[in-house]
Amino acid sequence: MIIKQNKIQKAVILTAGAGKRMLPLTAFIPKALLPVGKRFALQVVTEEAVLAGLTQLCCVVDESLVVQKLITYLKQTSPLFEKIDFYFVTQSTPLGSGDALSKAKDFCGGDPFVMLNCDDLFSGNACLALASSFNGASVLGVKGIKRHQSVKYGVVTFFNDKRIKGILEKPRLSQVPPDPYILVGRYLFVADIFDYLTKIKPVNGEYRLTDAINLLTAKTDVCAVCLKEKRFDAGSFEGYYEAFSYFSKKR
Numbered sequence: 001m002i003i004k005q006n007k008i009q010k011a012v013i014l015t016a017g018a019g020k021r022m023l024p025l026t027a028f029i030p031k032a033l034l035p036v037g038k039r040f041a042l043q044v045v046t047e048e049a050v051l052a053g054l055t056q057l058c059c060v061v062d063e064s065l066v067v068q069k070l071i072t073y074l075k076q077t078s079p080l081f082e083k084i085d086f087y088f089v090t091q092s093t094p095l096g097s098g099d100a101l102s103k104a105k106d107f108c109g110g111d112p113f114v115m116l117n118c119d120d121l122f123s124g125n126a127c128l129a130l131a132s133s134f135n136g137a138s139v140l141g142v143k144g145i146k147r148h149q150s151v152k153y154g155v156v157t158f159f160n161d162k163r164i165k166g167i168l169e170k171p172r173l174s175q176v177p178p179d180p181y182i183l184v185g186r187y188l189f190v191a192d193i194f195d196y197l198t199k200i201k202p203v204n205g206e207y208r209l210t211d212a213i214n215l216l217t218a219k220t221d222v223c224a225v226c227l228k229e230k231r232f233d234a235g236s237f238e239g240y241y242e243a244f245s246y247f248s249k250k251r
Contacts, residue, residue, distance in 0.1 A: 008131040008188065009056055010113040011049040012104040015042055016062040016091040017119075021235050030066055031235065032118040037247035041118045041234055042070060044247060049116060050080055052128035058087040058107040060100045096206030102197045110191045119235030120185025121243045126227045130188040137221045138193065140164060140213070141186035143231055144179065153182040154210045156224060164222040167210040181224070183210070184231050192216060 019031030026034075032042040039047075042059075049057055061067045068088055075081045089103040101115060112134065114127050130139050142156050155168040155176055167183065168175055187209075196215040200207055216222055232246065233239030 008052075008112055008114060008134060009054055010108060010111055011054045011057045011127070012101060012108070012113055012115045013042070013045055013049070013057060013059045014097060014100045014115070014117055015059050015067050016094060016100055017097070018094040019235065022237065022240065030062065030064065033066060033070065034234070034240065036121065036234065036240075036243050037250065039247060040070065041121060041243075042067065043074065044121055045116050045118050046071075046074070047080065048122070048125055048127045049114065050084055052114075052125055052131050054114060054127070054131070055083070056085045056087070056107075058089060058104050060091050060103050061088050062094070063090060063092055094206075095202070097209040098197050098200055098207035098212055101209060102194065102207075105194045105197075108191060108194070112188065112190050115187040115189060117185030119233065121232040121234050121247070122186075122227070122229040123231075123246065124229035126184075126186045126229050126231075129225055129227055129229070130186055133223070133225050134188055135223075136190070137223055138190050138216065139188040139223045139225055141184050141227045142181040142224045143184050143227055145182050147176055147178070147180055148173065150176050150180040150182055156181045156183060158224070162224060164213075164217050164224050166214045166217055169208060169210045181226070184227060186227065192220060 015032035019026030022031055033040050036044055059067055071086050087107050091100045091103050126141055130141055133139055151173055155171050157165040159165050193216055196212040200211040232243035234243045
């Protein structure tokens, strides 16, 4: 395995979500620790970040300590993780991805960083695609999707020059563009995102990251990278089974 080098060194990995779409499995196993082949979802995502050249990884965790135990195991058994610095911040109550990311503000310390969701797994290194394209502005990973499927996700709208204009969170089908693109769990943010996270209001008890992104896009350029890698929505049963089958065949 070849570790790439780039300007981005920090990653935030969200692991504390409730995983409601995967009940009853996630009633007993944190969604980040669901197995995919012989590895865990969190392990696949962490390896992606490390192989993209990121050396400081912050996991947003719940209070169970299970994630910390897995990271300790990986550091003890895999040369890939020996020189990686891991940090942990706690989200005691699952209040949405916006709240989870806000817990990592001190870790990021004003530096640009990649944020990864464990729900989204890729056949290649999506993290590297974002880090390689960084040119001073936030970059969001997107993929095209069938129009009728897009209503389950955050649909991206664009200015004419393909800069991101905003995000439609789980829109009605009538609001969806003819050839929609959606957010797919890989983001590269500059530190400005934390200013906007303090301004958003909860929706159905959760602070949505997409609301902060909409505030960010209103004030500054945000770019999109159309990811070529196959994406597995491992937060749904159908996508999880597909991911399990795919990663079972990989070493």
